[in-house]
Amino acid sequence: MKPSLNFLSQKEIETIHECSLKILKEIGMKFPAKEALEAFNKAGAKIINKDTVLINESLINDALNKTRKRKDLILYALNPENDVTFKNHDPGLTCMTMATSVIDPWSGEKRPATNKDLERLVIIADQLKHIKLSGGLVTPQDVDHTVCDWYTWAGCLKNTTKHITGGVLGYRGVRDAIEMCSIVTDSRDAFLKRPFISGWVLTLPPLGMDTASLEAMMEMNRHNIPIMLSSGPILGSTSPVTIPGMIAQAHAEILACITLSQLINPGAPLVYTSFARGMDMKTSNISMAGPEFAVLKVAMAQMGLWLDFPVRMPSMLRDSKLLDAQAGFETGMVGTLSSFNADIMDAMQLDTDLVVDYPDLVFCDDCMAFIRHALRPVKVNSESLAFDAIKEVGPGGNYLTSQHTFQHFKEELWHSDLFDHDNWENWKNKGSKTIRDKALEKTYNLLELEYQPIVSSDQSAAIDFIVNKAQKDLSGK
Numbered sequence: 001m002k003p004s005l006n007f008l009s010q011k012e013i014e015t016i017h018e019c020s021l022k023i024l025k026e027i028g029m030k031f032p033a034k035e036a037l038e039a040f041n042k043a044g045a046k047i048i049n050k051d052t053v054l055i056n057e058s059l060i061n062d063a064l065n066k067t068r069k070r071k072d073l074i075l076y077a078l079n080p081e082n083d084v085t086f087k088n089h090d091p092g093l094t095c096m097t098m099a100t101s102v103i104d105p106w107s108g109e110k111r112p113a114t115n116k117d118l119e120r121l122v123i124i125a126d127q128l129k130h131i132k133l134s135g136g137l138v139t140p141q142d143v144d145h146t147v148c149d150w151y152t153w154a155g156c157l158k159n160t161t162k163h164i165t166g167g168v169l170g171y172r173g174v175r176d177a178i179e180m181c182s183i184v185t186d187s188r189d190a191f192l193k194r195p196f197i198s199g200w201v202l203t204l205p206p207l208g209m210d211t212a213s214l215e216a217m218m219e220m221n222r223h224n225i226p227i228m229l230s231s232g233p234i235l236g237s238t239s240p241v242t243i244p245g246m247i248a249q250a251h252a253e254i255l256a257c258i259t260l261s262q263l264i265n266p267g268a269p270l271v272y273t274s275f276a277r278g279m280d281m282k283t284s285n286i287s288m289a290g291p292e293f294a295v296l297k298v299a300m301a302q303m304g305l306w307l308d309f310p311v312r313m314p315s316m317l318r319d320s321k322l323l324d325a326q327a328g329f330e331t332g333m334v335g336t337l338s339s340f341n342a343d344i345m346d347a348m349q350l351d352t353d354l355v356v357d358y359p360d361l362v363f364c365d366d367c368m369a370f371i372r373h374a375l376r377p378v379k380v381n382s383e384s385l386a387f388d389a390i391k392e393v394g395p396g397g398n399y400l401t402s403q404h405t406f407q408h409f410k411e412e413l414w415h416s417d418l419f420d421h422d423n424w425e426n427w428k429n430k431g432s433k434t435i436r437d438k439a440l441e442k443t444y445n446l447l448e449l450e451y452q453p454i455v456s457s458d459q460s461a462a463i464d465f466i467v468n469k470a471q472k473d474l475s476g477k
Contacts, residue, residue: 002089002377005340007299013306016244020252021057028054029207029256033214039263053256060255063262068269069308075133075226075271076194078184078454079161084132084344086310091339091375093368094133095125096317096346096353097152097166097200100141103322105358105443113138113356115151122159124361124446125348130368133198134160136167137348137356146475150467153177153197157184157463158455165228168199169212172474174219176466183462184455198226198271203253205233214260221261221268228312229257232275235292237284239276243295250276251303271344272304273312288317288352289330294337301341313338316347316364323350323357323436331367339371359439362446366418366439373414418442 008016031037032051041047046054075084084092102113121137136152143151149167156164157180168174181197182188201217204210220227231250233239239246254272261268278292279285287293297313304311315338320327327350338345347364349356389404399405418438420427431437455463471477 001380003340003375005298005337006302007295008302012244013302016248016251016303017306019248020255021060023207023248023252024055024060024256025057026054027207028052029209029253030204031209031214031256031260032211033209033218035218036214036260039260043263055256055259060259063259064255064307066262066266067258067307067309068267070310073226073269073271073310075163075198076196077161077163078196080194082132082162084163086343089341089343091342091368091372092130092132092344093316093347093364094165094312094344095121095131095135095137096314096349097136098139099137099349099354099356100139101351101355102138103355103357105440105447110355112141114142115140115155117356118152118155119159120447121356121358121361122156123451124358124443126160126162127446127449128361128365130365130372131348131361132162133165133344134162135165137361144471144475144477146477147467147471149173150176150470153180154463154467157181158453158460159451161454163196163198165198166200168216168220171215171219172470173212174199174216174223174225176470178223178225180463180466183459183466192223195223195225198228201227201229201257202275203231203250203257205231205238205253206249207253207256209257217257217261218264221264224265224267224269226269226271227261228273229254229261229270230273230275232277234286235276235278236281237279243292243299246276246296247299247303250274250300270309271312272300272307272309273314274300275314276300286352287319288314289319289334294334297334297338298341301338305341310344311342312344312346313342314353315339315342315345316367317349317353319352321351321355323360323363323439327360328435331364335364335367336371336374339375357436359436359443362418362439362442363435366416370414370416370419 030052040053043059070086073086077083100113101110102117103110118136118138118140125131125134136156139148140151152166168177182191185191199220201213217227231253233246233250235241235246239249276296278287278290297315301311301313316331316335318327318330348361386404389402393399
C-alpha cells in the first residue's frame with residue numbers, strides 16, 4: 001500500500017471548487033492585457049470595469065477538459081534521460097528561483113549573489129540525483145537588473161542538461177528565451193518539438209494579474225512551453241485569513257488563468273502550483289515554513305491532483321537563516337508532508353527564499369532521498385513476508401547470514417553518506433563534523449570535478465549576444 005495524506009475530503013474539495021467557480025462568476029478577475037480581454041470577449045465572457053472578467057462555469061469546464069492531464073505532460077530536458085513524467089507519483093526537487101544573496105562557501109559570510117554564483121549552483125544541481133528540474137537559484141546582483149532574467153536563462157542553458165524553469169516577463173522575455181534555447185538545440189524547430197524550459201506565471205492576489213506576466217503566459221501558451229501556474233496569496237493580507245477561503249481564492253485565480261491559456265491554445269501545458277503562505281501579524285514578516293504553510297501545500301496539491309494536473313509546491317524554502325536545527329526541522333516537516341501529494345517541490349533556499357547556502361543543495365538532495373525512501377509503497381507478498389527465512393533461522397537465530405537478507409537489504413535499508421549514524425566516539429574521531437560540514441565537503445568536491453561544457457564557445461557567444469542586445473534595447477546600456 002502506498003502511504004497517503006489528505007487534509008481535504010472529496011466533498012470538501014468539491015465544495016471549495018464550487019466556491020471558486022462562484023468567485024469567478026460573480027466577482028471576476030482582473031486581466032489588464034488587450035489580447036487577454038479580446039480572447040475572453042470572443043469566448044463570451046462578461047467584462048466589467050474595463051479589465052475585470054466574469055467567467056462562467058461552462059467556459060472554465062471547457063478549458064479544464066482541453067488542458068493536458070498528468071499522463072500526457074512531459075517536462076522535456078536537453079538530455080532525454082532527464083525528462084520528467086507524471087504518470088506515477090515520484091516526488092523530486094526543483095531549484096527555486098530569484099534569491100538575491102548567498103552564503104559564501106569559502107568565507108561563510110552572506111553577500112550579494114553574482115553571475116558566477118548562479119553558474120556554480122546550476123553545475124552543482126546538475127550533478128545531484130534528486131534535483132529533477134534546474135533553474136536560477138539566485139538572481140545575479142552584479143548585472144543590469146533590467147535583464148536579470150536574460151542572464152539567468154543564459155547561465156542555466158550553458159550549465160545543465162536538465163529541464164530548466166525560471167522567471168520570464170513579457171512577450172520579449174519569452175521570445176528571447178526561445179531564441180537562446182534554439183541556439184542550444186541548433187534549430188528553432190528542434191527546440192519547439194521538445195521545449196526543455198518552463199516559465200513561472202504568478203497571479204497578483206487578490207484576483208489580479210500584471211500585464212507582463214499575462215503577456216509572458218500567452219506567449220508560452222502559443223509555443224506549448226509549459227507554464228508553472230501559481231497563486232501565492234498571504235493569509236489575512238491578500239486572501240481571507242481562513243485556510244478554506246484562501247484555497248478557494250487561489251484556486252479561482254488558477255482556474256481563470258487556465259481558462260485564458262486554453263483560449264489562446266487548446267492543450268497548452270501547465271503545472272498546478274501555489275505559493276499560498278502565512279504572515280506574522282505582529283511583524284508582517286512572511287513565513288515559508290510555518291504549520292499553516294505545510295497544510296496549504298498539502299491542500300492545494302489535493303486541488304491540483306483532483307483536476308488531474310501535475311503539481312509543484314514550494315516545500316523546502318525555510319524561514320531559518322542558516323542550515324541549522326530550525327532549517328532541518330522545516331525541511332523535514334514541510335518537505336515530508338508535501339511529498340505525499342506534490343510531484344515537484346521547490347527547495348534549497350533560506351530566509352524565506354532570499355538566501356542560498358551552497359551546501360544546502362547537497363543537504364536537500366539527501367533529505368529528498370530520505371523522504372522518497374520513507375514514502376515507498378509497502379508491498380506485502382510471500383517474498384516480503386519471509387516465512388521461509390523465518391523458518392530457516394528459527395528461534396534464537398540470526399538473519400545476518402540469511403540469503404534473504406543478502407537479496408533485499410540494499411532495497412530495504414537506506415544509507416546516507418551525509419546523515420550521521422555513527423556512535424559518539426567514532427563521530428568525534430572523524431572530526432566531530434556537523435551535517436553542514438559534511439555537505440560543504442561534498443560541495444567542494446562537486447565544484448572541483450572536471451565539468452564538460454554543455455554548449456560550444458560559438459553557442460555561448462550567440463547566447464551572450466541575445467542577452468547584450470536585450471540589455472541595450474531595454475536599458476540603453
